[in-house]
Amino acid sequence: MISLQGVTYSYPGTSSPALRDLSLEIPRGQFCAVIGPNGAGKTTLAYILAGFIPHFYHGSLQGEVNVEGKNAATMPQRELLRLVGLILQNPFNQISGTKVTVQDEIAFGLENLGIPREEMVARVAAAMELVGVSELAERSPLGLSGGQMQRVAIASVLVMQPAILVLDEPTSQLDPVGSREVFQAVREMASSGQMTVIMIEHKVEWVAAFADRAIALVDGALLADGEPRHVLAIDTVWRAGVGQTRYTLAARRLQELGKWQDGKRLPVTLDEATLTFKAFQKRR
Amino acid sequence: MIVEKAPAKLLPIEIEVDSISFTYPSGIQALEDITIHVSSGERVALIGQNGAGKTTLVKHLNGLLKPVSGSVKVGSWDTHDHSVAQMATRVGYVFQNPDDQLFQRTVWDEMMFGPRNLRWSAERAASSVQASLEMVGLEHIKEMHPYDLTFSSRKLLALASVLAMDTQVVIIDEPTTGQDYRGVQQIGSILSELNKQGKTIIGVTHDIDFCAEQFERSILMAGGRVVLDGSTRQVLSQISVIDQAYVEAPQLMRLAEKLGWDFMPLTVEEFIHHLDG
Numbered sequence: 001m002i003s004l005q006g007v008t009y010s011y012p013g014t015s016s017p018a019l020r021d022l023s024l025e026i027p028r029g030q031f032c033a034v035i036g037p038n039g040a041g042k043t044t045l046a047y048i049l050a051g052f053i054p055h056f057y058h059g060s061l062q063g064e065v066n067v068e069g070k071n072a073a074t075m076p077q078r079e080l081l082r083l084v085g086l087i088l089q090n091p092f093n094q095i096s097g098t099k100v101t102v103q104d105e106i107a108f109g110l111e112n113l114g115i116p117r118e119e120m121v122a123r124v125a126a127a128m129e130l131v132g133v134s135e136l137a138e139r140s141p142l143g144l145s146g147g148q149m150q151r152v153a154i155a156s157v158l159v160m161q162p163a164i165l166v167l168d169e170p171t172s173q174l175d176p177v178g179s180r181e182v183f184q185a186v187r188e189m190a191s192s193g194q195m196t197v198i199m200i201e202h203k204v205e206w207v208a209a210f211a212d213r214a215i216a217l218v219d220g221a222l223l224a225d226g227e228p229r230h231v232l233a234i235d236t237v238w239r240a241g242v243g244q245t246r247y248t249l250a251a252r253r254l255q256e257l258g259k260w261q262d263g264k265r266l267p268v269t270l271d272e273a274t275l276t277f278k279a280f281q282k283r284r
Numbered sequence: 285m286i287v288e289k290a291p292a293k294l295l296p297i298e299i300e301v302d303s304i305s306f307t308y309p310s311g312i313q314a315l316e317d318i319t320i321h322v323s324s325g326e327r328v329a330l331i332g333q334n335g336a337g338k339t340t341l342v343k344h345l346n347g348l349l350k351p352v353s354g355s356v357k358v359g360s361w362d363t364h365d366h367s368v369a370q371m372a373t374r375v376g377y378v379f380q381n382p383d384d385q386l387f388q389r390t391v392w393d394e395m396m397f398g399p400r401n402l403r404w405s406a407e408r409a410a411s412s413v414q415a416s417l418e419m420v421g422l423e424h425i426k427e428m429h430p431y432d433l434t435f436s437s438r439k440l441l442a443l444a445s446v447l448a449m450d451t452q453v454v455i456i457d458e459p460t461t462g463q464d465y466r467g468v469q470q471i472g473s474i475l476s477e478l479n480k481q482g483k484t485i486i487g488v489t490h491d492i493d494f495c496a497e498q499f500e501r502s503i504l505m506a507g508g509r510v511v512l513d514g515s516t517r518q519v520l521s522q523i524s525v526i527d528q529a530y531v532e533a534p535q536l537m538r539l540a541e542k543l544g545w546d547f548m549p550l551t552v553e554e555f556i557h558h559l560d561g
Contacts, residue, residue: 037464038436089435089462092381143310146380146458147334172461173380175333175490176532202464205535243465246493246535249552250559259560270535274542277559281543284560 002026002049002164002196007063009044009053018044020220022063026213028163031190031197033207033228036217037241042200043089045217046166049198050086051077068163082113085162087154089169089200094153095141102144103128103137106156113160127159130185132178146173154182158189165189167199171206179203183210204232205245208268216242233266247273254280296324297359297374297452297484299345304354306340314340315351316508324452327475327485329499329516331492333530337508338488339380342455345486346375358453373402376451380458380488382435382442391417391433391441392426398449409448416447419474435462443474453484460491472498496520496534496550504529521548 007022019041026032034042047053054061055077065072067083088094099105106127110120128134131151136144141152150173157165167186171179183206189195190212201207207214207228214228218240224231231237238244238252250273251266267273299322306315314337322328330338343349344356347363347370356363358374379385388394395417399409417423420440425433430441439462446454456475460468468491475485475498489495495502495516502519504512506529512519520526523533523541532538536549540558549555 038434038462038467090381090383092383139310145334145339169462173334173458173490175530176492177530178334179490180532241464241466243468246552246555247539250536250539250555253552253556254560257556257560270538270542273539277539277543280559 001028001066001068002198003064003066004048005064005066007048007061007065009048009062010060011044011057012059014059018220019048022217022220022222024215024222024225026196026198028196029190029193030213031187031199031211032213032215033211034198034200034215034217035202035204035207035231035237035242036223039219040217041220042217043168044220046086046168046198046200048072049164049166050084051075051080052086055080082160083162084164084166085157085160087157087165087167087170089172091146091150091153091173094156095149097142099141101138102133102141102152105141105152106159109156109160123159123161124155127155130158131155132181147175147178150174151178151182162195164196164198167197169200169202171201171203179206186210202243204228204243205269208232208245216240218242229268229272232268245269245273247276251276295359295452296482298323298357299453299484300355300357301341301344302355302357304344304351304356306344306349306352308340314508315344317354318508318510319354320503320510320513322484322486324484325479325482326501327479327499328487329495329502330486330488330505331490331495331502331519331531332505332511334490336505336529338505339457340508341505342377342457342486342488345453345455346377347371348377369401372398372449372451374451375453375455376446376449378443378446378454378456378459380461382438385442385445386430386438389429390426391422391428391430394430394441395445395448398445402449412450413448416444419447419477420444421470436464436467439463440467440470443471447478451483453486454478455486455488457488458490459487460489460494468494490531492520492532493534493536496536504531506530517548517550520550 004022004024008017009019010017036042051072054073096108107120107124131154133151171182186197187210190197211228214231216224216231216237224234224237245268247267254260267276301320303317303319307313332338347368386394395413399412459471479485499516502516504519511529520533526533536555540548547558
């Protein structure tokens with residue numbers, strides 16, 4: 001459970017807030033996607049949830065952030081780190097660089113918590129399995145491809161079993177099948193009630209297919225919030241520069257040509273597009 | 285804006301990759317018997333799952349890696365006989381991770397690094413750098429530190445710094461990573477513009493919808509081999525082969541298949557034309 005009340009934040013030395021008066025509640029077990037153009041405040045939101053703001057980046061933070069019922073700004077950072085796992089946008093920054101094997105890299109966080117060895121081994125194995133890097137266990141983390149590194153970075157956070165998982169474009173380096181696997185794994189973790197998931201993503205087709213909810217941020221403010229299929233079909237969301245599926249874009253093109261039925265909702269997913277365009281073909 | 289022409293632009297450069305294989309020191313065989321020919325001015329996408337060998341292959345084109353067997357020629361230059369610095373005058377390579385590439389203290393210095401190494405005159409270097417920054421829309425932040433830029437801007441800067449060297453061949457590894465919708469459109473227009481100038485563009489991408497819209501030819505790789513090589517429409521419309529290589533067909537082709545079409549559209553315009561034609 002996460003709650004933000006009237007959160008406004010400016011980075012040090014800036015006058016224009018990166019987030020403006022943001023209020024949100026995200027219940028436990030929800031898979032919530034955050035969409036929006038670059039510069040909209042998505043990563044800032046991730047940093048606030050993980051406590052990087054205000055513990056690391058100072059600046060000016062107003063409003064209240066509660067994580068699992070406790071105030072994130074006053075909670076000891078150590079406690080917050082155990083509650084919230086953050087997967088950074090650039091996986092290269094997440095790798096410690098001090099470990100010889102992938103397996104040890106993933107175990108790094110657990111070592112610091114003083115987890116018994118047997119449990120540690122089991123948790124590392126389970127996390128590697130979940131993101132499909134088991135066969136890389138003995139490889140050097142520094143010799144991995146971008147996609148492999150991204151999976152390892154995800155595993156290194158999952159292994160900590162945080163109550164809240166924040167992922168900043170976790171599939172940017174992954175092939176389509178790998179992306180789908182990450183979405184599926186995250187979906188399952190949220191559905192089983194193990195984790196609340198906040199995922200920043202540009203891949204809107206997968207957002208529509210897997211997430212419970214989409215929050216569209218623009219210029220630091222909340223523009224739309226709801227079921228992904230609804231949010232992604234909203235005109236102002238599109239005009240603000242949020243990505244669309246090609247299905248929605250095709251429908252928008254028909255709209256521009258004056259060939260779209262007034263008031264008909266735009267298709268977002270493949271299934272919706274199939275139905276919509278089949279009907280369109282029949283009408284002709 | 286007048287851009288001074290580099291001599292490289294005057295001579296068309298063909299790329300000949302002749303049955304190359306490559307094994308990393310760790311023993312992992314990354315490429316197996318790859319033969320491809322890229323003509324001057326082509327726009328080619330390399331697609332395939334993570335670990336298919338795409339990045340390993342492009343690193344052969346500028347001599348960063350040398351094949352264990354077979355040969356790579358860029359124009360008349362065999363990469364075995366030329367240094368990476370020499371190859372860099374013909375082939376520009378934009379890394380997947382901009383942070384592997386950027387290291388100067390200001391955007392301007394970063395941009396000037398390549399042209400200075402090419403020993404261009406200060407005027408020619410500055411003019412090329414200015415034009416490249418304008419092309420990616422970063423001309424207003426010359427004095428900034430590259431690490432103060434957002435990830436997507438660092439990607440654009442990494443691209444611009446390669447463009448400033450005005451090579452005939454531009455290789456761009458995962459250009460759309462971390463870009464939002466408008467950023468992806470912008471990268472697309474930059475690639476079109478470069479192609480109009482006659483440059484050869486070789487892109488490595490997982491963004492299959494972007495591939496469909498931006499590249500005329502696609503090479504599908506799997507397990508270090510070339511599986512399909514042809515026009516992007518031919519390659520991507522082989523949906524079952526694409527699926528086996530762990531790549532997903534573009535959205536509009538998947539939709540066309542569901543609608544029972546034989547025609548496989550690459551762009552929204554094509555889709556609408558066929559639907560409404």
